Amino acid sequence: MFREPKKGALLAEAAIIVKGLKKYFGEVHALDGVDIEVPRGTVFGLLGPNGAGKTTMVRILTTLLPPDGGKAEVAGYDVVRDASTLRSVIGLTGQFAAVDEHLTGRENLELVGVLNHLGRGESRKRAVELLDRFDLLEAADRTAKTYSGGMRRRLDLAASLVARPQVLFLDEPTTGLDPRGRMQLWGIIRELVKEETTLLLTTQYLEEADVLSDRIAVIDGGRVIAEGTANELKSQVGGEVIEVVVGDPSQLGVAMAELSGLAAGAAHVDEITRRITVPAGEHGGSVLAEIVRRLDQAGVAFTDLALRRPTLDDVFMTLTGHAAEEVSENGQAADAGGRGRRRRQR
Amino acid sequence: MSATDLEIQQLVIAPHNPVATTISDILAVTRRNLLRYLRVPSLLVFSTIQPVMFVLLFRYVFGNAIQGAPGFRYPYVDYLMPGIFVQTVIFGSTQTGVGLAEDLTKGMVDRFRSLPMARSAVLAGRTLSDTVRNTFVVLLMTIVGYLVGFRIHTSVVPAVSGVVLALSFGLAFSWISAWMGLSVRDVESTQAASFVWIFPLVFASTAFVPLANLPGWLQAWAKVNPVSVTVDSLRGLLEGWPSQTYHLGVSLVWVVGILVVFVPLSVSKYRRSV
Numbered sequence: 001m002f003r004e005p006k007k008g009a010l011l012a013e014a015a016i017i018v019k020g021l022k023k024y025f026g027e028v029h030a031l032d033g034v035d036i037e038v039p040r041g042t043v044f045g046l047l048g049p050n051g052a053g054k055t056t057m058v059r060i061l062t063t064l065l066p067p068d069g070g071k072a073e074v075a076g077y078d079v080v081r082d083a084s085t086l087r088s089v090i091g092l093t094g095q096f097a098a099v100d101e102h103l104t105g106r107e108n109l110e111l112v113g114v115l116n117h118l119g120r121g122e123s124r125k126r127a128v129e130l131l132d133r134f135d136l137l138e139a140a141d142r143t144a145k146t147y148s149g150g151m152r153r154r155l156d157l158a159a160s161l162v163a164r165p166q167v168l169f170l171d172e173p174t175t176g177l178d179p180r181g182r183m184q185l186w187g188i189i190r191e192l193v194k195e196e197t198t199l200l201l202t203t204q205y206l207e208e209a210d211v212l213s214d215r216i217a218v219i220d221g222g223r224v225i226a227e228g229t230a231n232e233l234k235s236q237v238g239g240e241v242i243e244v245v246v247g248d249p250s251q252l253g254v255a256m257a258e259l260s261g262l263a264a265g266a267a268h269v270d271e272i273t274r275r276i277t278v279p280a281g282e283h284g285g286s287v288l289a290e291i292v293r294r295l296d297q298a299g300v301a302f303t304d305l306a307l308r309r310p311t312l313d314d315v316f317m318t319l320t321g322h323a324a325e326e327v328s329e330n331g332q333a334a335d336a337g338g339r340g341r342r343r344r345q346r
Numbered sequence: 347m348s349a350t351d352l353e354i355q356q357l358v359i360a361p362h363n364p365v366a367t368t369i370s371d372i373l374a375v376t377r378r379n380l381l382r383y384l385r386v387p388s389l390l391v392f393s394t395i396q397p398v399m400f401v402l403l404f405r406y407v408f409g410n411a412i413q414g415a416p417g418f419r420y421p422y423v424d425y426l427m428p429g430i431f432v433q434t435v436i437f438g439s440t441q442t443g444v445g446l447a448e449d450l451t452k453g454m455v456d457r458f459r460s461l462p463m464a465r466s467a468v469l470a471g472r473t474l475s476d477t478v479r480n481t482f483v484v485l486l487m488t489i490v491g492y493l494v495g496f497r498i499h500t501s502v503v504p505a506v507s508g509v510v511l512a513l514s515f516g517l518a519f520s521w522i523s524a525w526m527g528l529s530v531r532d533v534e535s536t537q538a539a540s541f542v543w544i545f546p547l548v549f550a551s552t553a554f555v556p557l558a559n560l561p562g563w564l565q566a567w568a569k570v571n572p573v574s575v576t577v578d579s580l581r582g583l584l585e586g587w588p589s590q591t592y593h594l595g596v597s598l599v600w601v602v603g604i605l606v607v608f609v610p611l612s613v614s615k616y617r618r619s620v
Contacts, residue, residue: 091460103381
C-alpha cells in the first residue's frame, strides 16, 4: 500500500513530534509541557505510574482529546488541524479491549475494515489475514463474548491494524493479562516492529518498556522526567544496585544507617518486604563485601543480599524518589491525567 | 511531507464520495447494532413481552372501567391500540441512550472516534437500528392487537402513514435519548433517567384514558402533550376518527422540532465526549 513509496521519502522524518504539549482537567495538570520525538519505524515507550498522564497523551495523539497548549504531529499531520486525515493513518488499542462482544471476531474486524473504507471485499480479506496472524482463526466465528482476556486483547490489537496504520498507539497493552498472555502479546508487538510500523506504547511495567522499546520517556505528574534508551536510563542510577532484605523489621533503621554511609546515592526502604535498595556505584563488589562486614558488626541479620544490574524500577526510584507502584497509593500524582480513564471506567 | 507523498496519501485515503461513505458508515453501524438482537434473542423477547403485557393489562383490566364511562362511544381496544403504538416506540427509543452509554463505557466510542469514519455515523446508525427494532415491535403489536379485537377501520394508505408517523415520533425521541445517554454516560443511570421523563409523557396523556376522564389540571397538560397529539392523529389515520388533520400537523411539527433541536445537540455532545 502507501507505505512503500513513503519509506524512502520520509525516512529521516519523525513519526511523532510533540512540543510543549499541555492538557488541564480543571486544576489538574495532566500534561504540563511534554516534548517528545519518535523517529519512524521505532518503538517508543512511555513509562510512568497510574495517572502520570500517559493515557491523556495517547488520547491527544489519536485525536480523541484536544490539547490545551503546545503542538503535536503524527505522521506529519497536526492532531487538531488535520485530525480527520490523521485518523486514517493511525491505529489505537486502548486500555480496555474495545471489541463488540456480541459480534464474532471476524465481524469485529470486518466492521473496522468497512469503517476504514477499505471496501467489503478487502475488509473480508484483511480480517482473515489478521485472524490467522493473531491465532484467532479457529475462534473467528464465535462471539467475542466467549473469548478469553488474552484473545480479546489480540482481537483488539488486530482491529487497530486493519487499515495498516503508519503509527500505532498501544495504551497499556498488557494490563490485566496473565504472564502467558503478556509474553504472547510481546511476541506479536516485536513482529509488528519488524514491519517498520512506528509504535508508541505506554506501560507501567518497567520490564515491558525495557523489553519492547528503542527509546523510553519516563513520565511523572504530566512531565517527562527522563528520556533515553533503557541502558542510558539505567546508567543514570550509577552502576550496580545492592539489595538487602533484613530479617527483623525492627532492625531496618540500623541497617539503613549502615548502608547509607556506603551508598553511591539515596537508599530506599520498602518496609513491607523489609527490602533496602542502594545504588552501589562503580565498585559494586567491594561495596557488597563492606556491607556484609558492617551489617555483621551491627548484628543485623539479613535473609537476602544481592548485587545486580539496575532495573527501570531503580531508575524510577532515582529519578522521582518513589517507586513506580507507590504513586497511585499516595494519590498525589494519581489525580493527574487519570480523569479521562476514570470516567470511562465508571 | 513532499508533494508526491501527499498525492499518494490522498489517493489511498480519499478516493470515495463523502455522501456515499457516510451512508455506508451509517449502515455498517446499524448492522452492527442489529446483529446484537440476533446474538442475544432474549433481549428482543423481553423487550417485546412488556408491550404485549400492556396490551393485555389495558384491554382486560382497565379497559372495562373506561368502556363503561359516560360518553365513550368506541370499542376501547380501538381506542387503546394507537396509544400502545406510541408508547411502544417511546419506550423503545430509550434504548438509544442506553446503547450509546454502553458503547461509551466499553471503549467502543473511542475506537469509532479514532477511525476515519463519518462523525455522525455512530449516532445515526444507533437511532436507525432502534427505529428498525421499533418497526418490528409495532408490527408485532398490530398482530397482538388483532388477536384481542383491534381493527383498522381505514384503508392501506392512511394506515401505513399512521405507522410511519408513529415510527418517526419514536425516531425523534431516540435523538432525545441519545443526548441523554451521552450526557449521563452510564448505562443504569440512563435507563433510570429515561423513566423520569417518559412516564409523565406517556401516561399523563390521552393514550389510554379519554381527556374527559382526567382531572381538570391534568387535562391542561394532556391536551398539549405531544404524545396525546400523536396518539390522536394515529386514531384519525387508523380508525378514521375526527380532527385528524389538525393533530397530524401538530404532531409533525413536534417530530421536526425535536429533531432540529436534539440532532445538533447530540452530535456536538458526541464530538466532545471524552
